[in-house]
Amino acid sequence: MNSEDIKAIQELLAVPQQIVIIPHKNPDGDAIGSTLGLWHYLTNSGLSATIIAPNDYPKFLKWMPGNEHILNFERHNSQAKEKLAEASLIFTLDFNHLGRTGQMAPLLESSEAKFVMIDHHQAPSDYAVVTYSDVSKSSTCEMVYEFIAYLGGKDHISAEIANCLYTGIMTDTGSFKFSSTTSRTHRIVADLIDKGAQNTEIHHQIYDTNSPSRLHLLGCALKNMVILEEYSTAYITLSQEELDRYGYNKGDTEGFVNYGLTLDGIIFAVIFIENKEEGIIKISFRSTGNFSVNEFARTHFEGGGHTNAAGGKSDDTLSETVQRFRSHLKNYEEQLLIQSS
Ligand SMILES: [Mn+2]
Numbered sequence: 001m002n003s004e005d006i007k008a009i010q011e012l013l014a015v016p017q018q019i020v021i022i023p024h025k026n027p028d029g030d031a032i033g034s035t036l037g038l039w040h041y042l043t044n045s046g047l048s049a050t051i052i053a054p055n056d057y058p059k060f061l062k063w064m065p066g067n068e069h070i071l072n073f074e075r076h077n078s079q080a081k082e083k084l085a086e087a088s089l090i091f092t093l094d095f096n097h098l099g100r101t102g103q104m105a106p107l108l109e110s111s112e113a114k115f116v117m118i119d120h121h122q123a124p125s126d127y128a129v130v131t132y133s134d135v136s137k138s139s140t141c142e143m144v145y146e147f148i149a150y151l152g153g154k155d156h157i158s159a160e161i162a163n164c165l166y167t168g169i170m171t172d173t174g175s176f177k178f179s180s181t182t183s184r185t186h187r188i189v190a191d192l193i194d195k196g197a198q199n200t201e202i203h204h205q206i207y208d209t210n211s212p213s214r215l216h217l218l219g220c221a222l223k224n225m226v227i228l229e230e231y232s233t234a235y236i237t238l239s240q241e242e243l244d245r246y247g248y249n250k251g252d253t254e255g256f257v258n259y260g261l262t263l264d265g266i267i268f269a270v271i272f273i274e275n276k277e278e279g280i281i282k283i284s285f286r287s288t289g290n291f292s293v294n295e296f297a298r299t300h301f302e303g304g305g306h307t308n309a310a311g312g313k314s315d316d317t318l319s320e321t322v323q324r325f326r327s328h329l330k331n332y333e334e335q336l337l338i339q340s341s
């Protein structure tokens with residue numbers, strides 16, 4: 001943020017506002033951690049703020065302090081709509097197109113409120129009075145820490161805020177291993193621990209609260225993995241029938257896609273998950289190095305994201321989608337081979 005942006009934010013927060021904070025649809029650790037971190041900061045500063053999540057999210061994210069105050073737009077629809085109608089200032093966190101809020105998008109597009117965007121994805125759209133967008137940042141949680149620091153509020157980072165922000169930085173960096181993890185990230189995380197983030201407990205809450213059915217589903221996913229050595233690529237499929245067989249719960253497939261990258265020589269990993277209810281195949285893409293899954297997802301699967309992590313979808317059947325995916329690989333053969341050697 002430049003000094004003009006900081007001044008603009010200070011002026012906005014100096015007058016009474018009805019604030020709403022919004023993460024993207026299907027919120028992840030960074031989306032929930034950043035909205036809750038900012039929410040604690042604003043309410044601790046005496047401001048009135050409400051978080052509205054477009055839809056539900058997995059249980060392993062629900063332990064964060066303040067979670068019980070989050071309105072779910074699907075479940076608390078009339079209350080959430082009321083809050084949106086009253087809103088004078090809306091923070092959108094961890095996304096940069098209003099379409100990423102699903103059903104909420106039309107209400108946001110017609111809202112009279114002023115918007116502030118804090119986000120680290122590529123190609124932000126132009127809806128905010130302050131756009132704090134930085135694709136070099138590991139996570140929106142890291143940016144919320146910087147945001148608070150810009151406002152001179154570092155000393156007001158409570159243990160609650162620290163726990164929320166630590167969670168999002170940890171999940172968005174793959175536990176501090178992705179290339180977006182900088183020395184600055186580690187310094188911020190160190191400061192968050194000093195301020196009360198319970199790092200061991202957070203790791204436990206996120207990674208060590210598996211259900212037996214989730215591990216069995218992971219076993220099925222790994223059995224289904226197809227390795228295409230000639231393209232340094234590995235992909236996983238999960239059909240609706242398989243999800244049903246293992247009693248799938250929301251969030252159960254989180255992280256499955258990363259297993260492909262643990263194979264020696266594999267730099268491109270993909271998971272295709274059938275969703276009969278929505279009639280689509282949901283796709284997650286991961287890579288290491290310079291191979292841009294953001295570009296791949298944008299070009300072929302109506303999605304996007306970051307260089308090394310992106311999402312997409314397909315309206316074709318599972319097998320048609322996989323076939324189409326495989327046919328595209330030929331055009332990336334050189335990039336994939338150069339990268340892996
Ligand atoms: Mn993020």
